[in-house]
Amino acid sequence: xxxxxxxxxxxxxxxxxxxxxxxxxxxxxxxxxxxxxxxxxxxxxxxxxxxxxxxxxxxxxxxxxxxxxxxxxxxxxxxxxxxxxxxxxxxxxxxxxxxxxxxxxxxxxxxxxxxxxxxxxxxxxxxxxxxxxxxxxxxxxxxxxxxxxxxxxxxxxxxxxxxxxxxxxxxxxxxxxxxxxxxxxxxxxxxxxxxxxxxxxxxxxxxxxxxxxxxxxxxxxxxxxxxxxxxxxxxxxxxxxxxxxxxxxxxxxxxxxxxxxxxxxxxxxxxxxxxxxxxxxxxxxxxxxxxxxxxxxxxxxxxxxxxxxxxxxxxxxxxxxxxxxxxxxxxxxxxxxxxxxxxxxxxxxxxxxxxxxxxxxxxxxxxxxxxxxxxxxxxxxxxxxxxxxxxxxxxxxxxxxx
Amino acid sequence: xxxxxxxxxxxxxxxxxxxxxxxxxxxxxxxxxxxxxxxxxxxxxxxxxxxxxxxxxxxxxxxxxxxxxxxxxxxxxxxxxxxxxxxxxxxxxxxxxxxxxxxxxxxxxxxxxxxxxxxxxxxxxxxxxxxxxxxxxxxxxxxxxxxxxxxxxxxxxxxxxxxxxxxxxxxxxxxxxxxxxxxxxxxxxxxxxxxxxxxxxxxxxxxxxxxxxxxxxxxxxxxxxxxxxxxxxxxxxxxxxxxxxxxxxxxxxxxxxxxxxxxxxxxxxxxxxxxxxxxxxxxxxxxxxxxxxxxxxxxxxxxxxxxxxxxxxxxxxxxxxxxxxxxxxxxxxxxxxxxxxxxxxxxxxxxxxxxxxxxxxxxxxxxxxxxxxxxxxxxxxxxxxxxxxxxxxxxxxxxxxx
Numbered sequence: 001x002x003x004x005x006x007x008x009x010x011x012x013x014x015x016x017x018x019x020x021x022x023x024x025x026x027x028x029x030x031x032x033x034x035x036x037x038x039x040x041x042x043x044x045x046x047x048x049x050x051x052x053x054x055x056x057x058x059x060x061x062x063x064x065x066x067x068x069x070x071x072x073x074x075x076x077x078x079x080x081x082x083x084x085x086x087x088x089x090x091x092x093x094x095x096x097x098x099x100x101x102x103x104x105x106x107x108x109x110x111x112x113x114x115x116x117x118x119x120x121x122x123x124x125x126x127x128x129x130x131x132x133x134x135x136x137x138x139x140x141x142x143x144x145x146x147x148x149x150x151x152x153x154x155x156x157x158x159x160x161x162x163x164x165x166x167x168x169x170x171x172x173x174x175x176x177x178x179x180x181x182x183x184x185x186x187x188x189x190x191x192x193x194x195x196x197x198x199x200x201x202x203x204x205x206x207x208x209x210x211x212x213x214x215x216x217x218x219x220x221x222x223x224x225x226x227x228x229x230x231x232x233x234x235x236x237x238x239x240x241x242x243x244x245x246x247x248x249x250x251x252x253x254x255x256x257x258x259x260x261x262x263x264x265x266x267x268x269x270x271x272x273x274x275x276x277x278x279x280x281x282x283x284x285x286x287x288x289x290x291x292x293x294x295x296x297x298x299x300x301x302x303x304x305x306x307x308x309x310x311x312x313x314x315x316x317x318x319x320x321x322x323x324x325x326x327x328x329x330x331x332x333x334x335x336x337x338x339x340x341x342x343x344x345x346x347x348x349x350x351x352x353x354x355x356x357x358x359x360x361x362x363x364x365x366x367x368x369x370x371x372x373x374x375x376x377x378x379x380x381x382x383x384x385x386x387x388x389x390x391x392x393x394x395x396x397x398x399x400x401x402x
Numbered sequence: 403x404x405x406x407x408x409x410x411x412x413x414x415x416x417x418x419x420x421x422x423x424x425x426x427x428x429x430x431x432x433x434x435x436x437x438x439x440x441x442x443x444x445x446x447x448x449x450x451x452x453x454x455x456x457x458x459x460x461x462x463x464x465x466x467x468x469x470x471x472x473x474x475x476x477x478x479x480x481x482x483x484x485x486x487x488x489x490x491x492x493x494x495x496x497x498x499x500x501x502x503x504x505x506x507x508x509x510x511x512x513x514x515x516x517x518x519x520x521x522x523x524x525x526x527x528x529x530x531x532x533x534x535x536x537x538x539x540x541x542x543x544x545x546x547x548x549x550x551x552x553x554x555x556x557x558x559x560x561x562x563x564x565x566x567x568x569x570x571x572x573x574x575x576x577x578x579x580x581x582x583x584x585x586x587x588x589x590x591x592x593x594x595x596x597x598x599x600x601x602x603x604x605x606x607x608x609x610x611x612x613x614x615x616x617x618x619x620x621x622x623x624x625x626x627x628x629x630x631x632x633x634x635x636x637x638x639x640x641x642x643x644x645x646x647x648x649x650x651x652x653x654x655x656x657x658x659x660x661x662x663x664x665x666x667x668x669x670x671x672x673x674x675x676x677x678x679x680x681x682x683x684x685x686x687x688x689x690x691x692x693x694x695x696x697x698x699x700x701x702x703x704x705x706x707x708x709x710x711x712x713x714x715x716x717x718x719x720x721x722x723x724x725x726x727x728x729x730x731x732x733x734x735x736x737x738x739x740x741x742x743x744x745x746x747x748x749x750x751x752x753x754x755x756x757x758x759x760x761x762x763x764x765x766x767x768x769x770x771x772x773x774x775x776x777x778x779x780x781x782x783x784x785x786x787x788x789x790x791x792x793x794x795x796x797x798x799x800x801x802x803x804x
Contacts, residue, residue: 015688019545019688023545023546023547026544026545026546026547027544027545029612030544030724031724032724124542130686130688130689130690130692131689131692132534132538132541132542132543132692135537135538135541135542136534136537136538136542139534139537139710139713139714140526140534140537140538140707140710141534141706141710142428142429142432142709142710142713143421143425143428143429143705143706143707143709143710143713144425144428144706145425145428210431269674269695272671272674284532284706285702286417286421286532286702286703286705286706287532287533287696287697287702287703287706287707288532288696288697288702288703289696289697290532290533290534290694290695290696290697291693291694291695291696292692292693292694292695293671293692293693293694293695294689294690294691294692294693295689295690295691295692300687300688300689300690301688301689301690303545303688304543304545304546304686304688304689305542305545305689306545307544307545308541308542308543308544308545311541311544311545312541315724319721322432322433322434322717
């Protein structure tokens with residue numbers, strides 16, 4: 001029997017407790033011994049739960065319990081999750097987490113501490129919720145040089161965009177619906193501004209390219225400026241607008257990494273990933289494109305990924321899994337102004353001539369009477385900004401080649 | 403340095419040799435030591451290859467070489483792949499394979515021998531080529547009770563069906579095109595009759611439900627009877643026709659498993675998997691649907707999965723991965739006549755009244771003048787056969803709920 005603990009009994013933590021207790025037999029056959037939930041850390045009380053006696057409000061009850069070998073950190077936020085995780089690793093316990101904020105901010109340091117103590121620090125649930133992605137990249141695609149990862153990494157914004165595309169709702173109405181259905185928080189900033197997605201693409205970039213990429217100065221655009229006009233014009237270019245986290249390694253080794261809304265061709269596999277679903281495309285030199293799709297959030301999907309990590313820790317109690325990256329300082333990140341893309345632009349109909357003068361008369365334009373939209377040739381962001389500095393742009397959206 | 407060998411230098415084997423030699427640095431960082439290709443078994447000679455000196459025609463050169471710890475079996479076919487694999491495992495070498503025929507026919511026995519000898523027998527490449535699927539099911543989704551797996555498991559038939567659906571080509575013309583492009587063999591029987599797909603769904607069923615399922619008496623329907631009329635009628639039911647391998651565990655524990663063409667709603671993720679691509683949907687009780695998509699065949703994608711298994715063996719030289727199922731005798735397989743589904747049927751227009759008499763007057767029918775098509779209520783195959791025994795059916799195709 002291996003004793004474990006859970007820190008946090010919110011959406012994910014209650015799911016973890018649920019799975020550990022309800023899937024006993026399945027987990028027993030996978031591990032060959034019982035995984036036993038000994039303690040749950042939460043400041044709240046849950047007197048009606050069948051496992052009410054396991055709750056503690058004191059972190060030290062877990063830290064100092066030598067029987068507990070694996071701890072699931074599902075509190076969210078950086079503090080005190082970071083301090084707790086560090087103490088647990090230093091005390092000889094493996095830690096698994098669903099906390100993308102923690103991994104994106106402190107991953108390299110925590111992986112290093114885990115390594116020095118011959119323990120595991122795993123975080124399958126931090127990207128894509130229940131969709132397997134960390135382990136597949138780390139193990140299954142190990143024989144590939146991964147060239148690019150692009151994903152719909154945030155279910156809330158994907159739900160909002162889907163409602164705009166399919167039902168013609170505007171951003172505010174779609175956000176309100178997402179909130180009413182529980183897909184969006186009352187304060188939706190982390191989702192709609194792309195902060196959640198950038199943490200996830202940074203985790204995938206760190207894992208894939210071996211050096212920590214910090215989200216702080218990565219170009220991050222959300223979806224608040226996307227209008228119904230743009231959604232409709234996208235259709236005329238046989239595309240849809242999706243919020244994409246993207247990282248590509250260039251020939252000189254630099255990472256072209258950002259989060260931004262993008263026009264994606266309808267024939268792309270990512271274009272068909274709708275509503276609250278996530279999808280992640282990994283482009284390997286041997287496999288070509290491989291796509292992973294499923295529910296990227298929610299109690300049970302995310303919890304099942306946390307429990308898969310717990311199982312892995314229990315199977316590797318005395319042996320470290322090879323999951324590691326070194327610290328970095330984003331010196332390997334391409335400045336966004338040097339990033340290259342074609343751009344979708346929309347201007348007043350009266351600015352159509354100006355548009356053609358800037359981008360050449362053979363540029364394909366589409367008009368709805370009031371506005372004209374076009375897709376520019378591929379150029380750096382800097383070139384684009386310079387060329388359009390005197391043009392009154394109603395919108396500009398990156399065009400994806402996915 | 404760990405020495406390995408490859409048996410077979412065909413499409414997959416040459417890819418494995420290519421990756422091992424061209425991705426040395428990437429593999430070194432994943433394993434922490436060099437993976438060195440020592441010998442390649444093939445009856446042919448390849449004097450112009452840079453590694454021409456590694457070839458041998460004598461299996462014993464590999465079997466008796468104590469330095470070789472891991473062997474990739476990529477010869478295909480059951481004999482002598484089976485005898486060789488068995489001898490290698492008994493001689494203390496781990497074996498990885500892309501050979502679905504071997505795993506579907508002898509998986510339980512070879513896993514047992516590997517277990518007794520504390521070795522690994524891995525086969526990620528046997529299903530879905532370069533798409534990670536065996537490891538995700540075995541590890542990432544371990545906290546789920548998997549309820550159903552359904553997949554487009556054969557790229558050749560998917561390519562043919564896509565050409566029929568999108569370009570209006572008939573079966574023979576689409577098959578010819580697939581052959582010309584190298585997606586189909588000169589003798590396409592294993593693909594178009596569903597024999598390849600049934601091996602793969604049996605491997606997935608064995609892995610997921612823990613007991614070997616042999617393909618021999620599993621219901622297997624290919625796509626040779628699919629007509630352009632059916633493809634067009636499918637559109638009218640907002641569906642496409644796909645060849646699906648499906649396994650579902652029923653409440654009594656029996657496996658409802660088969661390979662058959664199916665009408666799939668266009669909104670399903672599987673409906674959008676086109677051309678030579680594969681897609682596999684795993685329905686877990688915690689994760690809900692997770693879909694894995696990519697190129698299911700081809701030299702480099704398949705070889706990259708073989709090499710990922712080699713890496714795993716090298717990392718676990720003295721320790722077995724937990725990948726196992728016990729032998730079975732298909733006593734847990736539901737007889738196909740008890741399998742339940744709605745059926746798409748097509749009859750001559752003159753038989754329309756008869757159709758309504760059998761299935762009720764409220765059944766939704768669609769007509770193209772000459773023919774009438776309908777989708778029946780859900781019933782067992784036996785009930786369906788009995789109800790329609792006097793009806794002249796032009797086609798009948800299962801309807802999928804995927």
